[in-house]
Amino acid sequence: MTSDTTPEQQPPTAAAQPSFLRSAAVVAVGMAIMNLAAYGFTLIAVHRLVPEQFGAVTALLGLLLIGNVIPLGLQASGARRIATHTGPGQAALADSMLRAGRRAAVGLTVVSLVLTPLFVILLHIDSVVSVLLVAPTLGCLSLMGSQLGVLQGGQNWTELAAVYISVGVGRVVLGGGALLVHPSLTSAMVGIALGAVIPAAVGSFLLRGSTGGTPEQVKEVLRETIHGTHTLLAFFVIANADVLLARGLLDKQSSGYYAAGVIVAKACLFLPQFVIVTVFPSLASSPGDTARLRRAIQAVAALGVCCVLGALLLPDIVVAVVGGKEKYAALGPFAWLFALAGSSYAVLQLVVYAAIAQQEKRAALLIWIGLIGLAAAAAIILGAHIATGLAGVKVLVAMTATCALALSAALASGLHRQAAS
Structure with a gap:
């Protein structure tokens, strides 16, 4: 045969x-x-x-x-x-x-x-x-x-x-x-x-x-780099904006607690980077493959769930690592919120790279809009002292996680529509 x-x-x-x-x-x-x-x-x-x-x-x-x-x-x-x-x-x-x-x-x-x-x-x-x-x-x-x-x-x-x-x-x-x-x-x-x-x-x-x-190829690379750099800059700004908001809108002690919690968030943000690095070429070569992006998001989210559960079940260990039990004991009960925020930004980072892979031009604009929304909400709630002290810390980190997840959903939806068109 x-x-x-x-x-x-x-x-x-x-x-x-x-x-x-x-x-x-x-x-x-x-x-x-x-x-x-x-x-x-x-x-x-x-x-x-x-x-x-x-x-x-x-x-x-x-x-x-x-x-x-x-x-x-x-x-x-x-x-x-x-x-x-x-x-x-x-x-x-x-x-x-x-x-x-x-x-x-x-x-x-x-x-x-x-x-x-x-x-x-x-x-x-x-x-x-x-x-x-x-x-x-x-x-x-x-x-x-x-x-x-x-x-x-x-x-x-x-x-x-x-x-x-x-x-x-x-x-x-x-x-x-x-x-x-x-x-x-x-x-x-x-x-x-x-x-x-x-x-x-x-x-x-x-x-x-x-x-x-050729010189023309070099120019094309540099032009594309400008777009990718702008999108990544927008991401890094919004991923670090919460620290500045905490410093400006919370009292010194509360902002100190927030800064310690951010160590947890950053660890959860950087942990799944190997997934992003590995999957990026296939996202670029198969821009219409939404199933591949969905599997990558699930992998990053699964690591995030492990991080959140770890911070929820072992808060004393988390606090001891980031700053010491004596100084930051009050952070323990809601350390999982920082793990959630960091994991949410890890998902957003993956979707941002997927947008770069597909050369989605609107990604940076959407992130800047999200940053403005986060800053405005924080200014209203924290600036008006609706939430203060540790309550303010919890509110700000919850808003940060919500913003990251909302942007991830919006960007992923846009990529899906682009692939379907």
Whole structure:
């Protein structure tokens, strides 16, 4: 009996299809090592530096976090373009991504250098050299962002995990090592800058041989990066707005409780990132596959449910980890609310990346509208002292979770309609 299908039409075998669970596990391990190493650097810094210097390091790390939105945009646009590419020219397309990363690195470095005097004044940092080192660090992160995009889009999960691991190893070995040799702000930033060189070097080695990218391809990557960066910026702003609202609308003690609770929320936000990284290429290559997005949302939500149940059943352990039972015992009974908020934003983050994968142009606008609504509701309820103290903390975190879930539903609904049209 002969088959009616040609070899090209044969369905892919199970061996040809990498297991999603195995891929997710590889990425999860890489990202877990990266995050643990970064936490290790924080522990070294808090023990080796005086509070004033540690506060300055934290502020400069905050600048790096803000500037890292551009590398994340590069990664998203690169992964989408590689994942949706068909036919020959893979090396040329990868080369155009890397060239775009180099251009972005130069631009971001120059902008950061120009803004250095402003950073020094606003952050009250005496060491100009420490602030200057933010610029080359962001440059290396931009190079790495383009490299991660190529690896992620090509579903090279082992190589991707290797770069993630090198991020953490560079931070804890060189950054932490510098602090062990000489505990100072400048030493910390020198170590962080040198540590950022390692993943960029690893990525360059893994992607050697990529050539042939055209100037027009590079321009297309940069244009798409601007859109992706805007959407990610909107997400990161709304994901961190509650801390600012708590600081401005609650009393100092209550805002302190809220800040401690946010540690729980951030842990729940970052925990399922490996799912987002792994599923993003398939979301880009199959924009009409709503079932795939639904399964990804279910996976992220399932991890969120585990986090909420853990915080609900083991509140004392959660409080001990985030700040200590003596100082934050009052946080225990509603620590699960922060886990819910963080898990809700994890779902929103997945849907945001799905919107970037499908190049949904209205996602950023919808998120900005959600931010305005959250700020207005918080100002009305907390500003008018309808809820104060710990009640105000509960209300604000509940509003945050509600806002994230509402935006997730609205964005997912829009993507479904786009796929159906």
